[in-house]
Amino acid sequence: MTLQTALFQLEKHLQEVPQHFNQFSPEVLLNKPAPGKWSKQEILGHLIDSAINNLKRFTDTQYFPQPYTVIRYQQDDLVIINRYQQLPLEYLLQLWSILNKQIVNIISTIPAEKLPYTVIIPSGDSKTLE
Secondary structure, eight states: OOHHHHHHHHHHHHHHHHHHHHTSOHHHHHOOSSTTOOOHHHHHHHHHHHHHHHHHHHHHTTTSOSSEEOOOOOHHHHHHHTTGGGSOHHHHHHHHHHHHHHHHHHHHTOOGGGTTOEEEOTTSOEEEOO
16 A cells, blocks of 8 residues: 555545444444443543554654564553543544544655665565655
């Protein structure tokens, strides 16, 4: 996937995700389908955690020594610690949107000379910002 394709998809998600989550009743949003599974609202919280981590990665990659190594984060722990199940949906949607708008801003302004920078993902594979 090219950087431009990723930007296009992220901008599309910025329009669609709030509409998607706003269609559900609170009961549906907060329902956990099985023990140990996230509710729809917790899935949105996970997307917030993902945005926080990705924003840091896109910024750090540009100034940390190369290659930049992505550090895995504890998804389940963050969903619990951040208490997404107890927070208002509108707050979560605003937070998700603001974080992802900043990711769009950062990605769209990465200098051309930094696009070939190497990133080591948790699987050990190498990628570039391109």
